[in-house]
Amino acid sequence: MFVTRNKQYLFIVLCALIQANLLSPLHAQTRNTIWLDGLQTTSLGFKPSRYYDLKNYDFEDLVDTEFNPNAGYNPWLGVEGAADYLYPIVEGQNNVLGIAHDYGGLILRDLAIDDNDEISAMILNGVPNQGSSAISLVMGDSGGSSSDSRMQVILDEVKGIKQDDDCKDCNVIGQFENWVDEIAHPDNSSVFSDMKSDNVLINNLNAESPDIPFAIIWGSVQGVNTNQSIVTLMDSRASITGNDTELADCVSERLREQQKKLDDDELIKNIGLGLTLFKSIVELAGSLISDQVFGDPNDDDSNFDTGGFLEALAAFADSLKDPIIDYLESDSEIDQRAASLLRCQVANQMLSVKWELAMIDAGGTEVGLVDAPTDAALPFCEDHCWEQFGGTTPDRVAWGQCILECLQNNQAPQISVYLTPDHDLLLTKQEQQLAGQANTYHLFNHNHFQESRDRPGDNTSDLDDAFEELFSGSVSPAFAIPQQ
Amino acid sequence: MKHIVFVLGVAALLFSSCREDKQVDARPTESSFSALTMTEDAAVRLRYDMITATFVLPEDPADTTDLTIEEKALATPVYRGKRVNQMVYKNGTVDADMEKGLEESLPDYPDNAIGGKRAFPMAEEDQLHRIEVRGGTVTCYNAEGEILGSGLSNTGNIAYLQTAVQHLGEGGVLEGEQFEYVLESLRQAGFDIVDDAQHSNLAKWTYQRADGGQRILYIDKALQKITTRINVSASGETETVSQYLFEETDSGVVPVVHRFVTYFDSPFSETRMTIRKVSKFKNFEIEKNL
Numbered sequence: 123m124f125v126t127r128n129k130q131y132l133f134i135v136l137c138a139l140i141q142a143n144l145l146s147p148l149h150a151q152t153r154n155t156i157w158l159d160g161l162q163t164t165s166l167g168f169k170p171s172r173y174y175d176l177k178n179y180d181f182e183d184l185v186d187t188e189f190n191p192n193a194g195y196n197p198w199l200g201v202e203g204a205a206d207y208l209y210p211i212v213e214g215q216n217n218v219l220g221i222a223h224d225y226g227g228l229i230l231r232d233l234a235i236d237d238n239d240e241i242s243a244m245i246l247n248g249v250p251n252q253g254s255s256a257i258s259l260v261m262g263d264s265g266g267s268s269s270d271s272r273m274q275v276i277l278d279e280v281k282g283i284k285q286d287d288d289c290k291d292c293n294v295i296g297q298f299e300n301w302v303d304e305i306a307h308p309d310n311s312s313v314f315s316d317m318k319s320d321n322v323l324i325n326n327l328n329a330e331s332p333d334i335p336f337a338i339i340w341g342s343v344q345g346v347n348t349n350q351s352i353v354t355l356m357d358s359r360a361s362i363t364g365n366d367t368e369l370a371d372c373v374s375e376r377l378r379e380q381q382k383k384l385d386d387d388e389l390i391k392n393i394g395l396g397l398t399l400f401k402s403i404v405e406l407a408g409s410l411i412s413d414q415v416f417g418d419p420n421d422d423d424s425n426f427d428t429g430g431f432l433e434a435l436a437a438f439a440d441s442l443k444d445p446i447i448d449y450l451e452s453d454s455e456i457d458q459r460a461a462s463l464l465r466c467q468v469a470n471q472m473l474s475v476k477w478e479l480a481m482i483d484a485g486g487t488e489v490g491l492v493d494a495p496t497d498a499a500l501p502f503c504e505d506h507c508w509e510q511f512g513g514t515t516p517d518r519v520a521w522g523q524c525i526l527e528c529l530q531n532n533q534a535p536q537i538s539v540y541l542t543p544d545h546d547l548l549l550t551k552q553e554q555q556l557a558g559q560a561n562t563y564h565l566f567n568h569n570h571f572q573e574s575r576d577r578p579g580d581n582t583s584d585l586d587d588a589f590e591e592l593f594s595g596s597v598s599p600a601f602a603i604p605q606q
Numbered sequence: 607m608k609h610i611v612f613v614l615g616v617a618a619l620l621f622s623s624c625r626e627d628k629q630v631d632a633r634p635t636e637s638s639f640s641a642l643t644m645t646e647d648a649a650v651r652l653r654y655d656m657i658t659a660t661f662v663l664p665e666d667p668a669d670t671t672d673l674t675i676e677e678k679a680l681a682t683p684v685y686r687g688k689r690v691n692q693m694v695y696k697n698g699t700v701d702a703d704m705e706k707g708l709e710e711s712l713p714d715y716p717d718n719a720i721g722g723k724r725a726f727p728m729a730e731e732d733q734l735h736r737i738e739v740r741g742g743t744v745t746c747y748n749a750e751g752e753i754l755g756s757g758l759s760n761t762g763n764i765a766y767l768q769t770a771v772q773h774l775g776e777g778g779v780l781e782g783e784q785f786e787y788v789l790e791s792l793r794q795a796g797f798d799i800v801d802d803a804q805h806s807n808l809a810k811w812t813y814q815r816a817d818g819g820q821r822i823l824y825i826d827k828a829l830q831k832i833t834t835r836i837n838v839s840a841s842g843e844t845e846t847v848s849q850y851l852f853e854e855t856d857s858g859v860v861p862v863v864h865r866f867v868t869y870f871d872s873p874f875s876e877t878r879m880t881i882r883k884v885s886k887f888k889n890f891e892i893e894k895n896l
Contacts, residue, residue, distance in 0.1 A: 279873030294726070344717045349727040374732040377724070378746070378754065381734055385704060389692060391848075392652065392861075403788050404830065411784060419784065428787075435791030443795055450813045454821045454837055457846040461837075461868035464881045468662060468680070468870070470725035475679045476874075478720050487675060490716065497711035500863065500886045501659045501683040509667045518824075518834055519805050522851045525863055529886070539719040540679045 153181040153603040154215050156208070156241075159574070160224020160248075161197050161313065163304050164548065166364050168223060168574045173603075177586070179593055180606040184211050184218065197225050201316045201323055205232040212240045219601065221245040223574040228316060231327050234334060243600035244336040245592060247585075248573035250549055251338075251556040252328070253319030257548075259480040260305045261314060271306045274299070276476055280469050289466035292372035295473065297356045319553070331558040335600040338561075339588050340554035341568035342544035348567045352477055355547045358571035365572065380463050387456045406438050407431075481545045481553075488541040494534060502535035503528035546570040561597045563588035640691035640703035644893050650694045655888040657711050659683035665869060665878045674874040682722035685712040692739075702739040706749075785827055799825075808833075819845070826852075829859055844869065860890040 159167030173179045185195045185208065194211040197204050208229065212218050218240050222230040227249025234241040250257070260273045270278070277299050284295060305314050316323045343350035353373050358364045410431060411419060417426035439446075479487065507524035511517045544551040548570040555562075565573055565584045576583040595602030644651050662680035664670055687708025693701045715722045735749040746754040789809055793799050802808035802824065811823040818840030826833045829852055837845040851863040866883040 276873055283870060283873075348717075349729045351726045353726045370726075370729075371732075373726050374728045377726065377728060378732070378734045382737070382746070385688075385737065388656075389690065389702060389704070392654070392690070392692075403791060404785075407784060407788055407791075432787060432790055432794065435787055436794035439791040439795040446792075446797070447813075450821050450823075451816060453835065454815060454819075457835060457837055457848050457866075460866060460883075461846045461881075464660065464866075464868055464883060465870050467660070467725070468881050471662075471680060471721065472676065472873070474725040475676050475721055479676055479679065487720075490719070492713050492715055492719075494713035495711050497657050497708070497886065497888070498659070498683075498685060498713050500657070500884045501661055501882070504865065504882055504884050505663065505681075508663065512665075512667050517804065518847070518849060519808065522833075522849060522863075522865075525865075526851055526853065529862070537682060537713055537715075537722075539682050539715055539722055540675070541716065542718050542720050544718070 151180060151604045153179075154212075154218040155181045155183055155603070156185045156195075156212060156218060156220050156230070157183055158185065158195060158208075158220065158222035158226030158230050159197070160222075160226045163301070163310070163314075164570065165224035165226070165248075166358070166361075166571050166575055168221065169576075172576065173589060173593075174606075177590075178606045179603045181219075181603050184215065197229060198310075198313055200313050201225070201228045201232050204229045205236065208233060209237060212237065215240050217242045219243050219245070219603065221247070222249060223247045224249060224570070225313075225317060227251065228323070228327065231332065232323075234332060235327075241334060243334055243598070244332065245339065245589075245601065246336055246554075246556065247339040248341055248546060248549065248554060248570055249338075249556075250317050250324075250553055252553045253321060253324040254317045254549055254553055255319050255482060256477065256480045257305065257314055258318045258320075260302050261311060261318060271302075273302050273476075273480070274306060277302060277473070280473050283465055283469040283472075287462040287465045287469075289462075289469060290376050291466070291470065292369055292376055294353055294356065294369065294373060294470075297360075297369065298352055298473070301356065301359060328556075331556075335560045335598050336556070336558070337563070337588075337592055337597065337601060338555060338559045339563045339565060339573065339585070340549075340551055341546040341565040341570060341573040342551060343547055343567060343569050344542075344544050345567060350547065350567065350569050351474060352547065355569050355571065358569055361571075364569075364575035380466065384460060384463055387460055391456060402442065403435060403439055407435055410434060477547075478542050478545070479540075481548070481550050482542055490539050490541050492537045492539055494537050496532050496534045498537075499529060499533055499535045500525075502533070502537075546573065560600075561592070563591075639689045639705045639707065642691050642693050642701055642703055644693075644895060646895070647695050647697060648693050648895055649696045650895075651692070651891075651893040653691045653889070653891040653893075655689050655708060656687070656885045657708055657888070658686045658688075658883060658885040660686075660881065660883045662872075662879055662881055665880050669875075669877045672875050672877060676874050677872055677877070677879070679721040682715075682719065684722055684724060687712055699742060700739060701741075702737070705736045706734070785830055789825070789827075831859070857891075861887045863887070 155170075157168045157170045159165050170181075170183050174181065174183075195204065195208050199207055212233070220230040220234065220241050220243070222244070224247075227244075227246040228251075230241070230244055230246070231249075231251075234244060260271055262272045277295065281295055281299075283289075284291065304310065315321060318324075343354075349370070353370050354367075357366050357369045360366065360369070410416060416428075416431040416434070419426045419428075419431075503525045506528055507521050508516075511521040511524060542550075546554070546569050563584075565588075568584065573585070576585055591597060592601040593603040640653075642651070661683040662677065664673065664677075687706065689703075689705050689707050691703045695701070731748050731750065731752065732754070733748055734746050734754060736747040738745045738747070744757040746756065748754055789799050792811075798812045799809050800812075802810045807827055809825040809827060811825060813821040813823070815821055815837075820836075820838040822834075822836040822838060823832050824834035824836075825831070831850070831852065833850050833852070835846075835848040839845050845868065847865070847867040849865045850861050851865075852859050853862045864885040864887070866885075868881050870879055870881065871877070872879045
């Protein structure tokens with residue numbers, strides 16, 4: 123009897139356990155995760171739903187940042203403040219995988235140091251693990267009496283050049299300036315200071331390698347057939363998907379128009395190469411001489427009437443006075459227009475070069491030498507002859523002769539170029555790295571905003587491939603997320 | 607000279623902007639870059655290749671040591687090569703083909719070079735590769751032959767160009783002192799032309815612009831061509847310098863180099879800088895049928 127009753131009790135208990143297991147809302151295999159976006163100024167954030175709904179991974183996002191960016195997570199509290207604010211969300215949880223972009227990665231790293239091992243693994247995507255030189259430039263002091271940063275001062279000066287020349291740039295400078303101003307704004311400076319290279323927070327985070335497995339995903343824009351620049355960076359910043367091209371399309375059209383104008387004016391000026399100076403006057407002089415209207419200037423005995431000859435030419439030249447003045451004014455305007463267009467181009471180059479150099483340690487810039495064909499020697503000759511005959515009072519005749527002689531030497535020049543490491547238009551490759559990683563993934567042709575998003579219309583992407591490998595657990599079980 | 611002005615004006619109007627109008631219709635490819643050849647109704651044909659480099663240097667070589675690294679990076683030339691074939695017809699129309707090319711003559715910069723390229727690169731399919739002018743219509747193409755845009759000519763100016771073409775004569779170069787008579791006639795017409803103090807083979811023509819600045823032309827008396835054109839502002843600052851360098855060849859005097867210089871104050875080191883646009887001519891041909 124006792125044995126039969128015990129069996130009944132055992133059967134009831136077993137059934138209850140089985141039922142509880144089947145009905146539990148948190149399946150035993152479901153992975154706990156936190157997806158930490160960066161600051162809205164520098165990150166579009168993740169779309170975790172893509173990996174849950176489309177890719178069918180089975181995970182719980184403990185921080186539902188997709189629908190409420192501040193649900194338990196507020197990066198604007200600064201790295202340490204945000205980590206402290208976030209901790210109650212993960213406290214007591216088991217085996218939490220942290221996935222973070224941009225500033226969110228610094229928060230995740232800080233959280234992983236101070237938690238009670240709730241965070242068991244990290245995926246760091248586009249994270250300024252070594253700080254950001256570009257952010258340092260944006261926030262750096264201009265050194266003058268103005269409270270503006272050095273970058274803001276440069277932007278003002280570039281804008282000045284463009285305004286003087288009425289450069290039409292689809293407000294690229296304006297959009298870039300808005301972005302820079304947001305970063306450098308006094309209300310935001312304490313937060314963005316955490317991203318500066320060589321600041322105390324970064325140094326503290328890097329004092330020791332993380333003691334949990336982590337993977338690095340880094341983006342870069344270099345390579346053949348990429349057209350990324352601060353234009354596409356601003357496009358991505360204003361885009362939901364990170365891949366809109368409204369600004370790039372506008373700029374492309376403006377650049378084509380500018381190039382077209384330069385080419386048009388060049389065609390016009392070069393038509394003049396086929397014409398002899400003041401041909402009509404020359405022709406008249408020639409005909410007067412050949413017809414010996416005033417005698418033969420080459421025959422001393424013919425009593426050439428110089429005065430009459432000159433009077434006839436002068437009267438003719440006088441009749442052409444207005445067209446000659448029109449020509450001089452038009453010719454002058456063509457050169458002024460070309461100068462204006464060139465200054466617009468160089469203003470864009472100044473901004474682009476300044477920003478690229480801002481991302482690297484300028485003192486450590488690598489210089490390379492590029493061999494060039496002999497046909498490309500003209501800048502070398504221009505430079506060489508300018509040093510001898512240039513300056514504020516140049517001897518242009520000697521300068522020109524020097525160039526012709528230099529070209530005849532048929533030298534194949536070597537051109538010095540400054541080289542930049544791979545970067546995503548905000549962070550270099552090196553700034554995104556962290557020693558001790560389980561694996562590294564490279565998002566080719568992704569600017570910083572695009573790193574946490576996927577190409578529209580694609581069911582797979584570089585980021586998908588990285589996550590797929592990590593979530594499969596093949597790199598390490600620490601990153602595994604099961605399928606639903 | 608009015609004919610030159612009209613040629614310039616009409617050509618400028620003809621080469622109107624290519625508005626964004628991307629189409630997918632591909633232009634049939636041609637084995638040569640231009641099909642334009644001299645015909646009985648053509649007046650002048652110019653054909654040449656150009657390799658152009660644009661870069662930045664200080665106005666004064668002595669300022670080189672003060673340059674920032676950004677300014678040094680801007681000294682890396684941006685290269686462009688193109689082929690040009692342009693026709694001026696007796697009826698006043700202009701046809702032209704201009705095509706990007708000559709890549710074998712250009713340096714190959716590494717992808718991670720700073721400078722040496724346009725600031726905001728365009729997608730390949732958006733880049734202007736070829737321009738065709740036909741019957742007053744300008745059409746722009748990308749490298750795939752897709753139309754990027756087109757524009758219309760101002761047909762009202764064709765009459766002026768017809769007049770201009772009528773004045774394009776064969777005319778030879780005057781010898782020796784005979785050209786001095788031409789310059790003297792211009793002096794007597796009221797223009798400020800003097801012999802250059804530094805170079806006796808040059809005449810210096812100074813014209814006071816309507817805006818208070820000056821246009822200074824240097825005329826090579828032997829070549830009987832304007833070789834240098836300078837714009838000076840009303841405050842006395844040089845604004846632009848445009849200089850052609852010529853060589854005598856078996857087929858006559860041909861241009862070899864064009865230098866164009868303009869100025870700006872750099873925000874980096876506050877140095878007065880120059881933008882240099884230098885072009886090398888190759889394979890220059892001129893045909894006349896006047």
